[in-house]
Amino acid sequence: MEGQPALAVDLRDVMIRFGDFTAVKSMNLQVGETEFVAVVGPTGCGKSTILNTVTGLLKPAAGEVRIFGKSLRGLNGQSGYMLQQEGLLPWKTAQDNVGLGLVFQGSSIAKAREQARPWLAKVGLKGFEERYPHQLSGGQRKRVAMTQTLIMQPKIVLMDEPFSALDVHTRRLMHRILLDLWQADRRSLVFITHDLDEAITLADRVVVMSAGPASRMVGDVRITLPRPRDVSALQTTDEFVALYREIWSLLGAEVEKSYATQG
Amino acid sequence: MEGQPALAVDLRDVMIRFGDFTAVKSMNLQVGETEFVAVVGPTGCGKSTILNTVTGLLKPAAGEVRIFGKSLRGLNGQSGYMLQQEGLLPWKTAQDNVGLGLVFQGSSIAKAREQARPWLAKVGLKGFEERYPHQLSGGQRKRVAMTQTLIMQPKIVLMDEPFSALDVHTRRLMHRILLDLWQADRRSLVFITHDLDEAITLADRVVVMSAGPASRMVGDVRITLPRPRDVSALQTTDEFVALYREIWSLLGAEVEKSYATQG
């Protein structure tokens, strides 16, 4: 899609199977070096599975995963990935969880904490630095996990439903943080969401997947809205509504199909 | 709020503390016997905590919880509760998880499975009956958990962000199932959501909570839209937009305040 020079992520005919079950049949996904891509799709279609493949947690049954032009073996060293499930270390406080990646890179614990604290404040968790994960609410944990990934400033940011547990307003704040990070030092960003408004206001492209099993990509909608985008103002514009409709119907057809086959 | 006769849930000046931390300062929440209430609030404000108190998982530090007029001790025997976090038994298949409550009531395992299977089909999980939770996607697990609660047809249904991991279309299907259940045999329903559209299209009342710590109720908006409500048609009506604005601004003020105090 992008020019030849360098694709951050390049999935070629990737097929993913769990035993006999084919989750993803053939996925082609190209993400440019500075692109912001949203992935939407019916639940259970294989979105998380795709990101797991990009990070190297899963091996594709067929096809190839290339990261910055190189075929991926083992774990992807260039990406940061915020998992859909909770991956916080229960025995570490919020700040230690956030600073974890820094510690892994050789930073001292004290220094990592120092760097972690402003990040926590940024996502509205000032005062919760010393809490253990089980002492936080669902949305608070999600934000800690997000910060844990972003503090490392990876070249490729992968996020699996990062904002679904947040209220609308906090979500907007998080959007701003994410966009700031992306714009300051343009990196590639792939995120999964079920919120079409969110997908359209944030992304350069929205990738739509078909319903599973054996899902594939059914749409790749380029969002041409000019940046910076102001959500409240945008939502009533014709362009936005048209994009929303397009994605909506792509998705809707898929979901109905899946119910029909199941029915 | 409702008439005197019988309140399904009646929280009176409930205060909830974790050690020194006051999560909820004073909550008054009345839910009628056939009422459908949505709770919205900034992340970390204490919504889950409130539901935990209603079910008896948490004891309030002050105030009283009454269920159908009786003061609550121990676990609430009249309610079904779908937790925010994952509570599926990892060692049971999807169908056995769904049938779990029936087995606890003395049903045979074979019978429970028989009853569970149509429920799974209803939420689009036909073919996944024999999967263990770790073999399901996030949204699939959520649906199993939802079915696990609903199959018991409890008098009071409590749900904590039941649909946030689902795509828009599947979400609509779930709404329909929930409304059908509620209308067929009117029971009281309390659910937490971050999606205001969802709150307005489903509920009789939307309760808005202030930002934590020491949160309280800041708004109780009655939704007067006639039922059955067709979401796509509604969303552009003035009434809907007005309600949306009202709740939105109640919430927005709260979130900003919380950032200001944290700042």
Place this chain on the structure above:
Amino acid sequence: MPRRGKVALTQFAIVLGLILIWELGVRAGLIDPFFFPAPSTLIARIGEWMSTADFWTDVSITLLETVLSFLAGIGIGTALGIWLGLSPFAAEVVQPFIKMFNAIPRILLGPIFVIWFGLGLTSKVALGVTLVLFVAFFNTFQGVREVNPVVLANARLLRASKSSLLRHVYLPSATTWILSSLRVSVGMAVMGAVVAEYLGSSAGLGHLIAQAEGVLDATGVFAGIIVLSAFVVALDAIVDRAEKRLLVWRPAPAHEA
């Protein structure tokens, strides 16, 4: 399959290597066969034993004792672990006593059990039980308390009775803990039976070993130990089977992900 083959091959190589070094060491006079008899002698002795009926009687006696003390120990230990794991007050009261009993060297209990239970099977099993019980207890106790609180809350909210909770939540959750204790316990059960026989009996492998030891017959002692080990490996295979069946629901071990 190729992996399993590789494992078996490596094991075979290790065993063969050890046996060779040992055998050669003995032949070269570096190892004193008075203390460490050559493997060839050991094999010969075991072969000799196997052709006598007495040996098989001894084996079957020890096997019976082992299996009984294993089952009884696991049963009692697990039950105790569950009970105390579920009732914190009882746990706090009883735990120190359990720990104290765990400190009693089992050798000293041998004679007491002989007095209480006589010289038959019972006293042997009793000694084995005192070894197995504590391992099973401590692990089950901890396993029951390790239940994921969210899963537990969910089951309770579905109105599970105490016994349903036990069956559907606590036990499956503690399974890995209990299985892990079984691994240690298999060895302990054999040890208990043999020690009890060693301390006083007229038959069994422990008796055989004691007899060999009395006449400074290292070959007999080592041959006995080898027979015991074969025992444990066989019993452990059963635990492996149980593990495979009980833990189908688990994701593949984390490190292979």
Place this chain on the structure above:
Amino acid sequence: MPRRGKVALTQFAIVLGLILIWELGVRAGLIDPFFFPAPSTLIARIGEWMSTADFWTDVSITLLETVLSFLAGIGIGTALGIWLGLSPFAAEVVQPFIKMFNAIPRILLGPIFVIWFGLGLTSKVALGVTLVLFVAFFNTFQGVREVNPVVLANARLLRASKSSLLRHVYLPSATTWILSSLRVSVGMAVMGAVVAEYLGSSAGLGHLIAQAEGVLDATGVFAGIIVLSAFVVALDAIVDRAEKRLLVWRPAPAHEA
């Protein structure tokens, strides 16, 4: 506090009740003091012992042996458990051997260790280690494999090195497993030291007990056992401390939720 008081009270009541029954049973002639000497005699004997310097030497020797074999056994067992827990191939190869060794009755090893390590501290510690090691090993091994796969994946994605994973993920996750094994091990370490002394030595509590047993002095044997139990309870208190410190991050035990 009131709860702790209640616990202490119940324990006190149990101990007192048992002692009373025992004492009265002996006085009434229902219990033969040849086998089960009256508590009053036991207390007198312990008091007598405590006033001699020899006793304290014995205690300190046994304590040293216990602590050393506890530490060495835990160290080796945990290290082995971590190693095998993290390398499935090695695990499959080595495990059967470990299980076989676990089957060897430790009493039989006593004489061999005396031959290898002499009559001093080393042979005692070696015997204790063989008891402690397996308990620690099996639990650590399982604990390492029980790591939550999502948490592990997350840490690996944050590019943790092998050693970081060990320190920040595997060890904290296996802590409850290791702690649980410590509980069993405390008793095993004491048992190992005492059995080794019992089999051959010139000092230590095991020697004291063996001496008493040799002259058919049940009072001495029981008094020795009581001293040992006090030992274990003291050592266990240290494990309790460690547990409290290491597990601050845990939610309150599930059943109290």
Place this chain on the structure above:
Amino acid sequence: AEPEKTKLKIAVGSQILNYMPLELGVKLGAFKEEGVDVTVENFQAGGSKALQALIGGSVDGTVGFYDHTIQMQAQGKQISCVFLLNDIPGVLLGVRGDLADKVKTGAGLKGLKLGITAPGSSTDTMARYYIKKSGLGPRDVSIIAVGSGAPGMVALEARNIDALVYFDPIATLLARKKSATPLFDARTVEGSRQAFGGIYPTACLYLQQSFIDKNPEAVQRLVNALFKTHRWINTVSAEQLVDAMPPGYKTDNREVNIEIINASKALFSPTGQMDIDAAKVPLAVLGDFDPKIAAAKIDLIKTFTNRFAKRAAQQLK
């Protein structure tokens, strides 16, 4: 008369040569001939365990050291010896080969390390008595328990200890390797005299007095069988005896076994009867060692009875 009880359990504390006639008798069928069915229960951990089993009622009789009958009387239990297997102990005390030139008498043990099998065991008692008799104080020699069998040998050879109290087969093995030189050798009557100032009755079949009173005929049968076995032992050659011995009492090496029997054949009393004067030696030894025994008024007459052995000698002429 018929025996009151035909199924009898008899305990032994480990399989040392002193106790051998019991199992030999079983093997030769001597007990069967007498109409009693005897099971031998072996307590590898030592004689005190076998004694406890008797007191606890798990076995009907025990073949163990005569000392026990005295010790039990001091504790208020009546057990009685009905057949004396050995009137000499069969025990040796030897010093390491390289010390043989320096240490020639008991007094020479001063400052050395002496190994015994277990504290409180008969080796302990005898060693202490010998030390005292040699004019040394209890603290002049350090006594170390080394367990029975091979570990003691190794400890001696590895110079962990300087002297050892031991029995056969260790005695013969050590003598063959010349790694120990005995200071006394109580496998003979002279050796016993030298060490203890008299013959020293050791292994005997003892039973609870109450059992003897209730089952005199069963006891008589047991004694008859033992008597026959002893008579047989004293008529056959060492080679024949070695071939007949049960496996638990002989080593792999026939030559060694024959050597052992040649050195120890004097152990097995031809009559099975106790001499009251001989009984006084253990009492003296024990009394020296344990103040409780010295304090208790021991009535030696109650510790044994020759009634059964005498009758056996008459009946089986």
